[in-house]
Amino acid sequence: xxxMPEEKPLVYLVLGAAGSxxxxxxxxxxxxxLAETDRPAVLLSETEPPSPLxxxxxxxxxxxxxxxxxxxxxxxxxxxxxFLVTDGRRNPVDQVEAFQTWLVTHGGELARILCVVNCRLxxxxxxxxxxxxxxxxxxxxxxxxxxxGVSNKWMGDFQARYKGKFYPCxxxxxxxxxxxxxxxxxxxxxxxxxxxxxKFDDEPSSDELDVEIGGExxxxxxxxxxxxEDEEDEITEDPYFARLAGxxxxxxxxxxxxxxx
Numbered sequence: 001x002x003x004m005p006e007e008k009p010l011v012y013l014v015l016g017a018a019g020s021x022x023x024x025x026x027x028x029x030x031x032x033x034l035a036e037t038d039r040p041a042v043l044l045s046e047t048e049p050p051s052p053l054x055x056x057x058x059x060x061x062x063x064x065x066x067x068x069x070x071x072x073x074x075x076x077x078x079x080x081x082x083f084l085v086t087d088g089r090r091n092p093v094d095q096v097e098a099f100q101t102w103l104v105t106h107g108g109e110l111a112r113i114l115c116v117v118n119c120r121l122x123x124x125x126x127x128x129x130x131x132x133x134x135x136x137x138x139x140x141x142x143x144x145x146x147x148x149g150v151s152n153k154w155m156g157d158f159q160a161r162y163k164g165k166f167y168p169c170x171x172x173x174x175x176x177x178x179x180x181x182x183x184x185x186x187x188x189x190x191x192x193x194x195x196x197x198x199k200f201d202d203e204p205s206s207d208e209l210d211v212e213i214g215g216e217x218x219x220x221x222x223x224x225x226x227x228x229e230d231e232e233d234e235i236t237e238d239p240y241f242a243r244l245a246g247x248x249x250x251x252x253x254x255x256x257x258x259x260x261x
Contacts, residue, residue, distance in 0.1 A: 009041075010188055011082045011108035013099055015135045016116035017128075017256050018048070018088030021145045024177035025116055026083060027056035033182030034081060041079035045087035057083075065090065070098025075106060082108055089257040092135050093240045093249065100196065110197050111188035115139035116174075118146045121259065123154050129161070131253045134240055136162055136169065140191040145174040167193050196238045 016022050023044075030040050042057040046064050054060050063073035065087060076082055084102075086095045096113075103110060115135040122128045136142055142162075147155065159171055168191045172179050179185055190198070242250040 007080075008107055008109040009076070009079050009082050010111035011084065011103060011106075012111050012186070013096070013113045013138075014083055014085045014116065015092050015096075015113065015139060016086070016088060017118050017121060017131075018260055020088065020116045020118035020121070021174070021177060022085055022088070022116045023051055023053040023057065025143060025145065025174060025179065026085070027053050028178045029182045029186055030056070030058060030083075031182075032178075033186040038080045039078060040081040040083065041076045043073055043076075043082065043084040045085065045090075047087050047089065048085070065095075065098075069101075071095070071102040073102070081111075082106075089260060091253065091255075092131075092138075093251075093253065096138050096196075097241055103197075109188075112140040112186065112190075113138050113192060114141050114143060114185065116143045116145050117158075119144055119150045119155065119158070120146045120148065122158075123150050125259050127254050128256070128259060131256055134251070134253045136167065136193075137240060138192055138194045138196075139169050140189070141170040141172060141185050143172050143174050143179060143185070145177075147173070147175075169193070194238050194240075196241065 014022055014026065026042065030042075034040060039059075040057075041059040041061065043061050043063045044054075046062040059076075059079065061074060061076065063071055063084065066072050071084070084099065086092055115132070115138075117132060117135075122132055144155070144158075162169070163171075170185070170191055172181075172185060240249070240251050244250055
């Protein structure tokens with residue numbers, strides 16, 4: 001009898017600014033959103049200071065940012081769910097881009113990308129709306145935290161900013177570090193606007209294979225296949241990843257560290 005191959009772990013990427021309560025929310029999600037038989041592992045940036053909440057996160061490992069290779073971390077063995085928490089003082093777009101490579105290297109299956117919003121911080125600093133635009137562009141679920149003292153009008157306007165543009169992601173309120181339905185937040189399935197993690201079928205279709213042996217090349221079929229490839233490339237290219245000739249991003253976002261003190 002041969003051993004059955006282990007299933008790929010479900011991987012979650014957690015975006016958000018430092019101090020937005022991501023670990024508190026994550027502790028709630030792990031407690032009430034997973035089954036008792038699940039084995040979660042959490043990857044925290046080495047720049048994040050230790051917290052008493054770390055004891056509630058199960059197996060915690062630190063990851064390192066390298067300018068050359070991006071996210072570097074020891075391989076995690078035996079986990080069913082992996083949560084990678086981004087560096088909350090670093091550009092999230094750079095980290096999402098590096099996360100693509102990390103995900104392929106470690107063989108995980110992307111379940112969801114979560115974004116925790118520090119509502120008080122962004123209300124007091126309107127330029128950060130552009131920073132959160134980038135995060136929410138990639139997010140499947142947006143968790144609205146730190147709402148004390150934030151006006152209802154601002155909360156409504158913030159959500160309308162995205163819902164008015166038909167963003168498909170889920171918006172959930174956080175109260176006391178908890179969400180109403182953790183299982184719903186963690187349910188695997190893409191609800192994000194970005195398509196950079198979408199998988200395309202590279203196998204030839206039956207129409208592409210339906211060519212008479214010894215016959216003349218099907219020029220129309222070749223043109224259709226080329227057009228399909230061009231369309232696929234266009235779909236997978238993300239505007240936040242695009243760079244100018246000098247290497248700078250076409251869509252620049254504020255440096256979050258300047259707003260965190």
